[in-house]
Each structure stands twice: as C-alpha cells, then as structure tokens.
Amino acid sequence: MGNRSDGTPRGMPELIGRGQHFDAIWRAYRMAADGRATVVALAGEPGIGKTHLLAALAAHGAADGAIVLRGSASEAAGMPPYLPFLEALGGYIRATPPERLRAQAGELAPVLATILPELPTRIGALAPGYPLPAEQARLRLYEAIGFFLAAAAEGSPLILILDDLHWVDAASLDLLAHLIRVQPTIRLLLAGAYRPGEATENPALTRALAELSRLRALTIVEITPLDRSALADLASARLAAPLAPDVLAALHQKSEGNPFFAEELLRDWRESGAIIETGAIWRATPGLAASLPATIAAVVHQRLSRLDPATGALLQTAAIIGRRFDAPFLSQVAGLGDEQTEDLLQGGVRARLLGVDGDGTYAFGHDTVRECLYGDVTPVRRRRLHGFIGRAIEARGAAHTSRQLAELAFHFKNSGDRARGARYSRLAGDQAAATYAFVEATVHYREALDLLDADVAERGPVLLSLGEAASLANAEADAVAAFEESETIFLRDHDPVAAARGARGAGRSAWRQELTAQARTAFERGLAHLDGRDSREAVEIMVDLAGLLGVSQQRQQEGVVVGRRALTLAQRLGERSLETAARRALGDVLIRGNDFAAGLPLLEAALSAAIEEDDPAIAAECCSALFHAFYWLGDLRRAWAMLDQRLTFARRSNDLHQLRHVYAWQTMQLAHQGRWAEAAATLDTAQLLVERLPNPEAQGFLQVVRGTLAWLQGDYETAETYARRVVGIFRTLGPGALLWYLAPLGILQIKRGKIEEALATFAEVEGLLAAQQSGTVQAADALSWLGAGAVLLRDRERAARSFGQLLPFAGRHTDFLVDRVLGELATVLGDWPAGEGYLAAAEAQARAGGDRIELPNVLAAQGRLAGARGGPGAVARARDLLDAALAHYDELGMAGEAARVRAELRQFAIPPAARPRPALPGGLSAREAEVLRLVATGRSNRAIAAELSLSERTIGNHLTNIFNKLGIDNRAAATAFALRNDLA
Structure with a gap:
C-alpha cells in the first residue's frame, strides 16, 4: 500500500507534525511489551490532537500484535465509578471466547463480576464471594483486576487506552496506580490523555501522576501546537490541494496551531464558500474575512447551523443522552422509527460531527460538539428530555447496573422528578460504595440529600451512609458533619441505636483529625443514647473510647476501666470479633501504662484471633501496639519484625489511616542501619501518603522523623529547625501530645549552645509532666530526655532528681535505653559501681535487641565513665571503648557523635592512629x-x-x-x- 507523505503506512492514522510525539509514545509501548508496566500520559489543550495520537497508538499496537482496549470518561454528571475500566474490560469480555475468559478470571471471577456485569453472562452464573470489610474488599477487587489483566497480557502485550483522564473518577485513578504498583512486570501500557488546565481541578489525578512518577513508570508527552508547515500539510491532506499563502496565514493565525480548530475552520470555509479551489490551490473569496470565528465553539456552532433541522434536533436529543449512545435507544427517546433515526444520524456522520463504532454505537467526534448541542437545548425541553431518557432506562428492567443507576440519578435529577432523583441517587451511592468508589458515593449521597425534604425520615440513613463514605474517602470533616446530622435526625425519629451509630461515626472521624475532646464527647453521647443496653454498638463505642483515653489523651487509668468494661460485655455477648477488638484496645492501653505483663498477652491473643478471622484492619492495629511494646522493651529485632507485619496488614486493609506511621517508622529502621539514601526515599513515600490524610499528628510525626535523620547525621541546625516546627504542630493538639515531642528541642538547644532556651524548654516539660498520669511510658520518655539533658549540662542537682525519677523504668527503651541514661546520670553523680552496672545492662540489652544506634552510645558512655573514674588502666580502657564507639558511628554515618568522640580522644596524650597495639597474627x-x-x-x-x-x-x-x-x-x-x- 505504500506510505503517505508524513511517513505513516496507508490505512494508519496520519501523524502530520506529530512524528516526534508518536516516537515517545511508541518507546513507552516497547518498554511495556518487554515486560515493564508503563503509563504514558498525553498532555495538551482541547483539540490539540491527543485523541488522534491515541488512535494511532491503537492502530500501530494492533498491527504489532497487541490487544487494544479502550475506555473514556465524561464531564457529564451521572458517570459511574470505574467507567473507563468498565468500557475497556466490558469490550474485552464481549469479544473473548468464554473458555478463555473463564481461565483468565479464575477463582476471582465473583470479585470481578461486582463491577463487570457482562462477565457472568459470558461464562455462566458465579457463586457469590464471601463478605469482607470495605477496605479489604476494595483491595481484593483491585487485585482481581490486576490478575485478570496480567492473564490477558500473557500471550500479547496489552494497551489500555483511557481518554480524558482529567475527568476520570478517583476510584479509577486509585486502581490505575495500584495496577502499576503491584503488577510492575505485566506487559501493559496504560495510555491516557488529559488537559493540564482541568487536571488541576482533579486532585485524584494529581495524586496518581505523582505516585506513578515516584514509581518511575510515567512518561508525560506534552502535545504542542502545529507549526505553519505542519498546518499546510494538514490542509493539503484534508482538501487534496494546498492553501494559498494568505489562506494559510489566516488559518495559522485563527487556529494557533490547534488541529481540531484548524480542521473545523477548513470544513466551515469550504461549506460556506469562503474558500474555493482554483488552479489546484484553495484561495480566499470575499466571504473569508467574515467567516473567522474567534473560538472553537463558535466555528462548531456555525457548522451546526447548516445541518438539516431534523438532524440538528435529533443530535440535540443525543447530546442529552451523553457522549456515546446507540441508535435504537435514541429512537425510543425521540419517538422516531429506527430507519428514520439512522438516516438522520448519517447526516451527522457525513458532517464529521459523529463517528460510529463497529458495534453500531455512535459517539460525538469531540466534546465541544456535544457541549454546543447540549447548550442549544432550551431549559424546558432539556428537563423534558431528561425525563424521557430516565423513564426509558427505567423501563429496561429492575436489575440496574452501576452505570444505569448513575444515569438514572442524573437524568431524573435534571428532569425535576425529585422523588425518583433522590431514590436513584441513593441507590447509585450505595452501588458506588459497594464497589469501593467512596468519593463518587459521597457525590451521589449529597445529590440525594439535595432532593429530599428536610423532614423526611429517609435523610437519616442517607446521612449515615454519606458519613461512612466520606470517612473512607479520607474527608473526615465532611464525615463528622454528616454523622452528627444523622444523629440528630435519628433522635428526632426515636431510634437511639441508629443515633449511637451516628455519634460513634462522628467520634471516630473527629479522632482521625486529632480532635480528641470532640471525639470523646461524641463517644460519650453514643453510650448515653444506648442507655445501658448490652449491644454490639456499646462494645464498639467503648473500644474506641478506651483507645482515645489511653492512647491519645494519656489517661491510661480511665482507659483501662473502659477497656475492661468493653471486654466483659463482648464476652457476655459471645461475639469473637468484638472480643478481639476489646483485647486489642485494652492491651494497648495497659502497655502505655507500663503494665507490659498484663498488656502483652492480650495483644498477642488479639493478633492471633485477627489473623484467624482474616481481619487485616484489626491485625494492623494489633501489630502497631505490639511494635511499640517491643520497641519500649528494647527488643528492636522483634519490633522491626512486627513493623513488617504491620505494613503487610495495613496494605491489605487498604485504609490509609492504618499506614499513616508505617513508612515513617520504616525510615527510622533504615536510619538505624545507616542506610540514609533508602531512608530518604522511604520518607518521600510517607510524605505522599500523609498529604492525603487530614491528620495533623501524622504530619507532625513526619517532621519528627525528618529532624531525627538530620540529628543522627550531625546536622543539629536543621534538626533544631524541624524540632521547633514539630513543637508548633503538637502544641495545637494539646499538652498530652506535646509532652512526647517537646524535650528533644531542649537537647538540641544545648548542643547548639542555647543553654537558657534549653532550661526554659525543660521547665515547660516538667510542668507538663506534673499534669500527666505518672508511671506511664510517656512519662518515662519525657524523663529520659530530661535525664539526657542533665548529663549534657553536667548538672548534679538535675542528675540526682532525674536518676530517682527514672529508676522505676529501668530496663525500658524510650527514644534511648533507660539503663544507658541511668548509667550516665550515675557517672555525673560519681556513683561508679551503679554507673558500670547500668551501662553493662544497657550494653547487653543493645546487643540482644540489635539496637545499632544505642550500642555505640553505650560504649561511648562506658568510655567516659572509665576516663572519669580513673585508676590503673582507665585511660587505655576509655580509649578502647571510645574507639569501638567511633567505629560504629563511622559505619552508621553518625557524623555528629563521631566528631564528639574524636574530640574526646584528642584529649588523651596519644592519638588513636599512633597508639601501640599488640600485634595480631596474619596482619x-x-x-x-x-x-x-x-x-x-x-x-x-x-x-x-x-x-x-x-x-x-x-x-x-x-x-x-x-x-x-x-x-x-x-x-x-x-x-x-x-x-x-x-x-x-
């Protein structure tokens, strides 16, 4: 067949002025075909040629043997969640033999069927899957789609084209990022297009692009306007003859290199006679100057005005249906015969306003065409048409798909039928939530509420559903408002149990924002609504309240009382899942109260039960509590192992809240190994996640970790900057939260010579301590920092006070080994035997627990004690211990502490390199x-x-x-x- 002038084979989409852009796209395809899942995103303004390039990719990919699937989004409301995937995978399911489909779907077919209703019609009825919590079920759906696509791509590369990414729903974008993250070796190219100006209005797209970029799986191709030469080639290809120079200049000036605008202008000029072909060149007529519309919409309107009136009216009706439609349904809505409808639609096809697929589905050639037609319909006719369309969809049957429910809600809402609009909006919200598209669910529930009168009973359940969906979408402030309004309505309607559910939801969402006082009030309201009823709701609220009191408000004694009540009631009700939750909450509070003997068995039993019950959310919470328990016991090996388990369960739960601290602690784990580059990369992952959460505590803890990394590497100035920032964040969260993080600022102030500021900081810490419950892990943490400050200041009075206060916590590990601090305090006080004993215990604990940061700290402290104590061989022992500490500091990259030890070694007469050492065999x-x-x-x-x-x-x-x-x-x-x- 040969090639065209632009180099493309005949039969393939032209690439006029787009060769360089297509080369970048094709390189991404080759990468995917070689087994590296890749995303290529075309960025450009409307009409710039993104969709045309995607069509070229599809044609060339199919010629190369790839399987090509297509899906798109729409700006119109009424779009169901996962629409691009529904279209793409639905087409694949319809075209693939049932036997192959059955093998590719495998055991996950029931999960896939939750969003792909075509699947059971092709492979037969499917047994329903077992119910799972929403977060876990969403992850299972994502995994099922990933495995399905991987199976489809085994024989041939897979190209999944998702046009109009700027309109794609959050659920689809989350799924897209998940596919690339967990299936990095699938032979899959995800190719999409978006408008940069509108992309900024879709936070989910911004987030997905950032995640894909972090995964190094994203290629962005900026589609630029055509230059004058390319426009000349485009015009010649469309008109079969070149333009005269003045016509080309006008085309370039008006279109500004936008291909769609240029093509519409050329069609308009030819149809209106503004240009004519003479002598194999298209020349201007006097009408050209009057036929220069300023916008794409204006030129489209000019072309629409020349349509046959009957065709124009039918296309207006089609525009109300949506961007894609089938002729029989349009006939039903318009009240026309099928043949008449087809004849009129062909007029739109001939005018290049419509395209038609192989299956007979029509689609507008560009969104601008549909938008112009939609805008030309009068409001009265528009409402009437929406009603006709809604009733026509309704007449198809009672079992509606998610797409049909979304369309029904949209059309009835815009038809003025408030009752039907509210009913279908609620059903569409339920369906979106059932497929874990929680952002989309909130939109539907809000639309239902807008259509419901203020005094109807249905508002309460809809508000409760809205609160649950908003919370799962991490919109916690919106969730609180919805839950509280539902609580008010349920109380009005004399339903105390439902009111308690609303109060609990409000409390949990407030807690996730660290609004602890508001959360406590909500939980206590919920218990008051139940008025002593023995119920599941009572246990759930008490479990939450126990955790809030004991963990967030540092009121461990009160938390233990509530936790024991929850466990007793759960045991009386005989519901194992409630017992597991109660054990987890009570065990966590006991640990924080320093009662490890009682708390650890409860937590370990709860974790075993959660694993047996396959409840990853509770298992993640158990692992979180056990991680802290082992950390505070100084057993870092078990703590890091528990952190790995926590990450596994948190990912399975698919709840961002469960992940809020995991990557930050992983950063700390890497820092303990001196793996600074990996620590920084993990911290970036943590940052991306925390930015999605309305949780100031998680954001503050991230700053804690950044400051700690700077501190460990000896950058005390940067560490102090972060410490001040941390104090500012946690001061807003109350004294209980501030106490965890204030004292480190004092230590950094000492290291930077700001003694008066440090003393003021320590005075505030002591005041906060006095107001908190004594004997807790938090008290031990603050006291260990104060003790470390007394050591740096060489203040015997402070040291004596700190020594007595820290003694009850001997053997614990806060941010330090408490025994190490006790040993250093004893050194300041001149109690050499006590100092040696505590430091020996600290060394044994550091070695047994694998604490690579505390071990050199202990060795250095032992060296300082030996030097201070004096006596025969003391100097040599001090040197050896400081030398050993220095080796560890150098290996870990702890420059600040290494510099301190080197300075101490220089105080001895013989420098480290010149000291005589006994000769060892073999060199x-x-x-x-x-x-x-x-x-x-x-x-x-x-x-x-x-x-x-x-x-x-x-x-x-x-x-x-x-x-x-x-x-x-x-x-x-x-x-x-x-x-x-x-x-x-």
Missing part, C-alpha cells in the same frame, strides 16, 4: 580478629552480625579481607588458623 585488624573468633565458634554471618551489631554485608567484607590476608578460601581453614593462634 589482622582487631575487628577482623573478633570476626574470626566468632567464625571459629561456628556462627553464621547473620549471627556474627547480630553479635557485633554490624550489617551482614560488613561481616562478609571482613571475611573476604581475612581470607585474602591468610591465603585461605573457606571457613574450616579460618577456624584452624584461629585455634592455632589462640584466637578462639
């Missing part, structure tokens, strides 16, 4: 000899790393050096050498 270093000794005991690299609090990679490097120095190549020979030379 081994002291560290290599220590590693060799442990190899000779039969320990693995992992066990040696744990023993020495080093990374496994570092141990491997040491062994390589040992083998090279000794001329051996295995552990048996190394063991023999160690035994011969008395190293083991």
Whole structure:
C-alpha cells in the first residue's frame, strides 16, 4: 500500500507534525511489551490532537500484535465509578471466547463480576464471594483486576487506552496506580490523555501522576501546537490541494496551531464558500474575512447551523443522552422509527460531527460538539428530555447496573422528578460504595440529600451512609458533619441505636483529625443514647473510647476501666470479633501504662484471633501496639519484625489511616542501619501518603522523623529547625501530645549552645509532666530526655532528681535505653559501681535487641565513665571503648557523635592512629580478629552480625579481607588458623 507523505503506512492514522510525539509514545509501548508496566500520559489543550495520537497508538499496537482496549470518561454528571475500566474490560469480555475468559478470571471471577456485569453472562452464573470489610474488599477487587489483566497480557502485550483522564473518577485513578504498583512486570501500557488546565481541578489525578512518577513508570508527552508547515500539510491532506499563502496565514493565525480548530475552520470555509479551489490551490473569496470565528465553539456552532433541522434536533436529543449512545435507544427517546433515526444520524456522520463504532454505537467526534448541542437545548425541553431518557432506562428492567443507576440519578435529577432523583441517587451511592468508589458515593449521597425534604425520615440513613463514605474517602470533616446530622435526625425519629451509630461515626472521624475532646464527647453521647443496653454498638463505642483515653489523651487509668468494661460485655455477648477488638484496645492501653505483663498477652491473643478471622484492619492495629511494646522493651529485632507485619496488614486493609506511621517508622529502621539514601526515599513515600490524610499528628510525626535523620547525621541546625516546627504542630493538639515531642528541642538547644532556651524548654516539660498520669511510658520518655539533658549540662542537682525519677523504668527503651541514661546520670553523680552496672545492662540489652544506634552510645558512655573514674588502666580502657564507639558511628554515618568522640580522644596524650597495639597474627585488624573468633565458634554471618551489631554485608567484607590476608578460601581453614593462634 505504500506510505503517505508524513511517513505513516496507508490505512494508519496520519501523524502530520506529530512524528516526534508518536516516537515517545511508541518507546513507552516497547518498554511495556518487554515486560515493564508503563503509563504514558498525553498532555495538551482541547483539540490539540491527543485523541488522534491515541488512535494511532491503537492502530500501530494492533498491527504489532497487541490487544487494544479502550475506555473514556465524561464531564457529564451521572458517570459511574470505574467507567473507563468498565468500557475497556466490558469490550474485552464481549469479544473473548468464554473458555478463555473463564481461565483468565479464575477463582476471582465473583470479585470481578461486582463491577463487570457482562462477565457472568459470558461464562455462566458465579457463586457469590464471601463478605469482607470495605477496605479489604476494595483491595481484593483491585487485585482481581490486576490478575485478570496480567492473564490477558500473557500471550500479547496489552494497551489500555483511557481518554480524558482529567475527568476520570478517583476510584479509577486509585486502581490505575495500584495496577502499576503491584503488577510492575505485566506487559501493559496504560495510555491516557488529559488537559493540564482541568487536571488541576482533579486532585485524584494529581495524586496518581505523582505516585506513578515516584514509581518511575510515567512518561508525560506534552502535545504542542502545529507549526505553519505542519498546518499546510494538514490542509493539503484534508482538501487534496494546498492553501494559498494568505489562506494559510489566516488559518495559522485563527487556529494557533490547534488541529481540531484548524480542521473545523477548513470544513466551515469550504461549506460556506469562503474558500474555493482554483488552479489546484484553495484561495480566499470575499466571504473569508467574515467567516473567522474567534473560538472553537463558535466555528462548531456555525457548522451546526447548516445541518438539516431534523438532524440538528435529533443530535440535540443525543447530546442529552451523553457522549456515546446507540441508535435504537435514541429512537425510543425521540419517538422516531429506527430507519428514520439512522438516516438522520448519517447526516451527522457525513458532517464529521459523529463517528460510529463497529458495534453500531455512535459517539460525538469531540466534546465541544456535544457541549454546543447540549447548550442549544432550551431549559424546558432539556428537563423534558431528561425525563424521557430516565423513564426509558427505567423501563429496561429492575436489575440496574452501576452505570444505569448513575444515569438514572442524573437524568431524573435534571428532569425535576425529585422523588425518583433522590431514590436513584441513593441507590447509585450505595452501588458506588459497594464497589469501593467512596468519593463518587459521597457525590451521589449529597445529590440525594439535595432532593429530599428536610423532614423526611429517609435523610437519616442517607446521612449515615454519606458519613461512612466520606470517612473512607479520607474527608473526615465532611464525615463528622454528616454523622452528627444523622444523629440528630435519628433522635428526632426515636431510634437511639441508629443515633449511637451516628455519634460513634462522628467520634471516630473527629479522632482521625486529632480532635480528641470532640471525639470523646461524641463517644460519650453514643453510650448515653444506648442507655445501658448490652449491644454490639456499646462494645464498639467503648473500644474506641478506651483507645482515645489511653492512647491519645494519656489517661491510661480511665482507659483501662473502659477497656475492661468493653471486654466483659463482648464476652457476655459471645461475639469473637468484638472480643478481639476489646483485647486489642485494652492491651494497648495497659502497655502505655507500663503494665507490659498484663498488656502483652492480650495483644498477642488479639493478633492471633485477627489473623484467624482474616481481619487485616484489626491485625494492623494489633501489630502497631505490639511494635511499640517491643520497641519500649528494647527488643528492636522483634519490633522491626512486627513493623513488617504491620505494613503487610495495613496494605491489605487498604485504609490509609492504618499506614499513616508505617513508612515513617520504616525510615527510622533504615536510619538505624545507616542506610540514609533508602531512608530518604522511604520518607518521600510517607510524605505522599500523609498529604492525603487530614491528620495533623501524622504530619507532625513526619517532621519528627525528618529532624531525627538530620540529628543522627550531625546536622543539629536543621534538626533544631524541624524540632521547633514539630513543637508548633503538637502544641495545637494539646499538652498530652506535646509532652512526647517537646524535650528533644531542649537537647538540641544545648548542643547548639542555647543553654537558657534549653532550661526554659525543660521547665515547660516538667510542668507538663506534673499534669500527666505518672508511671506511664510517656512519662518515662519525657524523663529520659530530661535525664539526657542533665548529663549534657553536667548538672548534679538535675542528675540526682532525674536518676530517682527514672529508676522505676529501668530496663525500658524510650527514644534511648533507660539503663544507658541511668548509667550516665550515675557517672555525673560519681556513683561508679551503679554507673558500670547500668551501662553493662544497657550494653547487653543493645546487643540482644540489635539496637545499632544505642550500642555505640553505650560504649561511648562506658568510655567516659572509665576516663572519669580513673585508676590503673582507665585511660587505655576509655580509649578502647571510645574507639569501638567511633567505629560504629563511622559505619552508621553518625557524623555528629563521631566528631564528639574524636574530640574526646584528642584529649588523651596519644592519638588513636599512633597508639601501640599488640600485634595480631596474619596482619589482622582487631575487628577482623573478633570476626574470626566468632567464625571459629561456628556462627553464621547473620549471627556474627547480630553479635557485633554490624550489617551482614560488613561481616562478609571482613571475611573476604581475612581470607585474602591468610591465603585461605573457606571457613574450616579460618577456624584452624584461629585455634592455632589462640584466637578462639
């Protein structure tokens, strides 16, 4: 067939002036075809040619053997959630043999059928899936779609085209990001187009693009206007002859390089006689100057005005239906025969206003065409047509799909039929919530409320549903308002149990915003509504209240009382899931009250039950509490392992609130290993997540972690800046929250020589402590910071006071090992035996728990004690301990502490490099000899790393050096050498 002048094969969409853009798109396709899931997004203004490039991708991809699926969104209200995926996957399901569909859907077919009603009609009836909590069920749906697409792409690459991304719903965009995140090796290209100006009005799109960019899976192709040369080629291709220079200049000036505008102008000029072909060139007539509309809409209106009136009227009716429609349905709405409708529609096709698919579905060629037609319909006729369309959809049957429900709600709302509009809006909201599209559900519920009278009983349930959907969409302030209004209506209608549900919802959403006083009031209102009834609702509210009191308000004694009441009632009701929730809440509060003996068994039992019941949300909460328990016990190995479990369950729950601290703590875990680059990347992930939550506590904790990273790396100025920012955030959340985070500012002020400011900070901490319950983990945390301040200040009076206050918490781990602080305080007080005892206990705890940051802190403290105590061999011991601490600090990249230790070593007469050391056999270093000794005991690299609090990679490097120095190549020979030379 040959190629056109633009280089494209005949039969393929033209690429006039778009070769460079298409090359970028095709590179993304090749990457996807090679097994790396990729997204390419075309960005450009309306009419710039994005859809044309997507069509070219589809044609070239199909020619290359790819499976091409298409879906789009619409600006019109009434669009159901997941519409682009419904269209794309629905088309695939209709075109694929049932046997292949059955194999590709597999066991997840019932899950897919929740949004793809075509599936059971193709492969047969499906057994219903088992019910799951909303968050978990949404994740299961996303996983099912991911597996389905992966199966479809096994034989051929898959191109999924999603046009008009700026109008795509939040649920579809969340699904899109999930697919790329969890299926990175699927042979899938997701190709979409969006208008940058309108994209900013869709926060979900902004969020999705940021996530895809972070995953390095996004290519954005900016589609720019055509230059004059490309416009000349476009005109020649459309008119089969070139334009005269003055006509081309007018085209370039008016269209500004916009291809759609240019093509509409050319059609308008030719139809109106503004240009004529003479001598194989299109020249201007006197009418051209009068035929220069200023906008795309204006030129479209001019072309519409020349249509046959009957065709124009029918297209107006079609515009009310939507961007896509089928002729039989349009005939029904318009009251015309099928043949007459088809004849009139062909007029729109000939005018290039409509296109028709292979299955007979019509679509407007551009949104501007539909918008112009819709705007030309009078308000009275528009309402009447919306009513006709709604009743026609209604007549199709009672079992409506999510798309039909959304359309029914839209059309009846705009028809003036308030009763039907409210009913279908509520049903559309329920359907959207059932498919986990919570943002879309809130829109439908609000529309239902707008259509319901203020005094009708139906408002209460709709408001309750709105509150639940808003909370799941992380719109907590909106959720509180909806729940509180539902509570008022239920009380008016004498339904105290439903009122209690509304109060609980308001309390939980307030709590998620750290509005703890408001949350407590709401929970107490809910219990008052129940008036002592033994019910599930009472247990649920008491579980929440116990956690609020004991965790957020630091009122552990009150929280324990409420938690025990909740557990007793749950046991009396005999509902295991309630018992699990109550055990989790009570165990967490007991731990925070420093009663680990009572709290740990409750938490471990709750976690086992949650895993058995397959409740990832409760399991994540159990893991969160157990993580803190092990952290405060100083067992960091178990704490980090529990953090990994927490992440697994939090992801499965698909609840952002469950993830609010996980990545921040993962950052801390990486910092404990000196993996600063990975820590920074993980912190960026945490930032993206926290930005989506209306939770100041989570945002504040992120600043805590940023400051901690700066602190550990010795950048005390930056750390102080973050600490001040943190104090400002938590001061607004109340004294209980502030107490956790105020004291570190004082330590940084000391390190930066701001002693008076530090003393003022510590005075405020002491005042906050006096107002809080004593004996709690939070008290231990604040007291350990005050103790560390007394050590830095060398203040014996403060040290004596801190020592006595910290003693009840010996063996605990707050932000420090408490025993290490006690040992340093004893050193300040000159109590050498006590200091040595506590520091020895701290060293053992750091080694056993794998605390790589506290271990060098302990070694340095032991060195300082040895130097301060004096006596025979004290200087050598101090040097050795400080040297050992320095090695750890250098390995971890803790520059500030390393500099401090180097300064302390310089105070000794002999610098570290010049000190005489006993010669070791084979030229081994002291560290290599220590590693060799442990190899000779039969320990693995992992066990040696744990023993020495080093990374496994570092141990491997040491062994390589040992083998090279000794001329051996295995552990048996190394063991023999160690035994011969008395190293083991």
